[in-house]
Amino acid sequence: MLAAMSSAALRPSSQATAVSRDRSDACPGTLRLHAADDGALARVRIPGGVLTLGQAEALADATQRLGDGDLHLTSRGNVQVRGLADGCGAELAELLTAAGLLPSRGHERVRNIVASPLSGLDNHGLLDVRPWLSALDTALCASEPAQALSGRFLFALDDGRGDLAGLEADVTVRATADGGAQLALGSAGRALHVSSQDAPRAALAAAEAFLEAGRAGGTRVWRVAELALGADELTESVGHRLTVEGIGHERQARETGRSHGPLPGAVGDALSVHVPLGRLSAPQWRELTRAALGELRLTPWRGVVLPTPGTTAVRRTEALARLDAVGLVTGPGSPWLRVGACIGRPGCAKSRADVRADATAALDAGGALAASGSGRHQGLPLYWSGCERRCGHPRGERIDVVAAPEGGYRLSVVAPGHDEARTVPLDDPSRLAAALAEIT
Structure with a gap:
């Protein structure tokens, strides 16, 4: 068991956005279902997005027997099963347990791990993170304190x-290039350098330090950004915990980068496809499992990477053609790569519109321009939301298209130097290109 963190007081800081939650996290899982307008919803955590072919078949079986027949990808590489009937929770849990998708009932909602989906499949990574993934997931499921993490x-x-x-x-x-690893907390502050061997243990220690910091502050928080601490104060506390655990470390400047998924097509020893709006039908799922060798990797960008080591170029081309024929995006030129949406109507009672139908209609009418915009914000993701909650929106810069209370939509740009309060109305989705030209 990990040793307790230092009891030294953690000072509040004006640099943090302090949040105190007055309730437990209600994030759905497979044992705690969410009641939606289209039936109950289960969110299945898939660490690293990695599914064996048997697990993929079990998920398809679950949604066809119990749900709406489709599988819905999330922005964390997880899977949602929607349209579940009342009283099917026990049967769903049994199916997932048999497939190895529910290794610890006490940790099923906290196994939120994303990993570089092309790791080990091309020449752009510094190491294959699969050993880290396995070790972290195992350690997470063995940690009693980790059960208190938010979903x-x-x-x-x-x-x-x-x-x-x-x-x-x-x-x-x-x-890192020196063969080690950099451990960073949240989106700001300095980082800690640890050995590659210690990286999974250090990650779990950081999560448990976060829990201790929340308790020390007397607040209930779900994310690192909600702690009433300065950017480096939690890092200092994690460093102390690593010392207690015998994990060597040193401070260093944080490496930066931007979130980006693999482009569709053949890449390295894999095929990459994008799933429009993250919704996979049974025929699409079957074609994905047919093309993959051994496993599928779901990405945080609602895509799927299919490892194909040793496959000939001809076979890969044939597989991409079959995937394209069932409606998946297999090339880098599709406007769908920058378009996303929440579930909208009829699945969500809070939504003011059928945002997915409207997004599709706008794309059909406006082509690539509807997806990319123009001017200095050309190429930003375009995200459609049924209300101001903007569920599932991408992190970072984007163009928000939010259903308005009075009907239609309001467009705004979320980017540094841009006034988010400035919006442009959109009464007809087919006029999206004109609204984009005005807002950008």
Whole structure:
């Protein structure tokens, strides 16, 4: 068991955005379902997005037998099963347990781990993070304190290419050129350098230090950004905990980067596809499992990476053609790569519009311009939301398209130097290109 953190007082800081939650985290899982307008919803944590073919088949079986028949990808590489009937929770849990997708009932909502999806499959990473992933997930499920983590707390394992840097994970472990690893907390402050061997243990120690810091502050918080601490104060506390645990470390400047997923197509020893709006039908899922060798890797950008080591170029081309034929994005030129949306109507009672239908109509009418915008904000992600909560929106710069109370939508740019209060109305989705030209 990890030793207790120092009892030294942690000073509040005006640099932090302090939040005190007055309730427990209600984030859904597979044992705690969420009641939506289209039926109950289960969120299945898939650490690193990695699924064996057997697990992929079990998920498909679960949604076809109990849900709406589709699998819904999340912005953390997890899977949601929607449209579940009342009283099916026990059967769903049994199916997932048999497939190895529920190794610890006490930890099922806290296994939020994203990992570089192309790690070990191309030549751009510094190391293969799969051993980190296995070790961290095992340690997480063995930690009694970790059961208190929020279902929103996020670990990120970056193989050094910097693809996860913009996800604002609570704990990020990034491979470094010297063969070690950098441990960073939240999105600001300095980092700690540890050995590659100690990286998974250090990540868990950081999460447990976060829990202790929340208790010391007398508040209930879900994410690192909510702690009433300065950017480096939690890092100092984590450093002390690592010392107690016998994990060598030293401070260093944090490496930066931007969140970006692999482009669709053949890349390294893999195929990459994008899933429009993150919704996978049964035929699409079957084609994905047919093309993969051994496993699938779901990405935080609602895509899927299919390892294909040893596969000939001809076979890979044929597989991409089959994936394209079932409606998946297999090339880098698709406007769908920058378009996302919450579930909207009819699945969510809070939504003011069927945002997915409107996003599709706008894309059909406006082509690539609808996805990329124009001017200095050209290329920003375009995210459609049914209300101001903006569930599932991408981190960082984007263009928000939010359903308005009076009907239609309001567009705004979320980017440094841009006034988010400035909005442009959109009464007809087919006129999106004109609204984008005005807002950007």
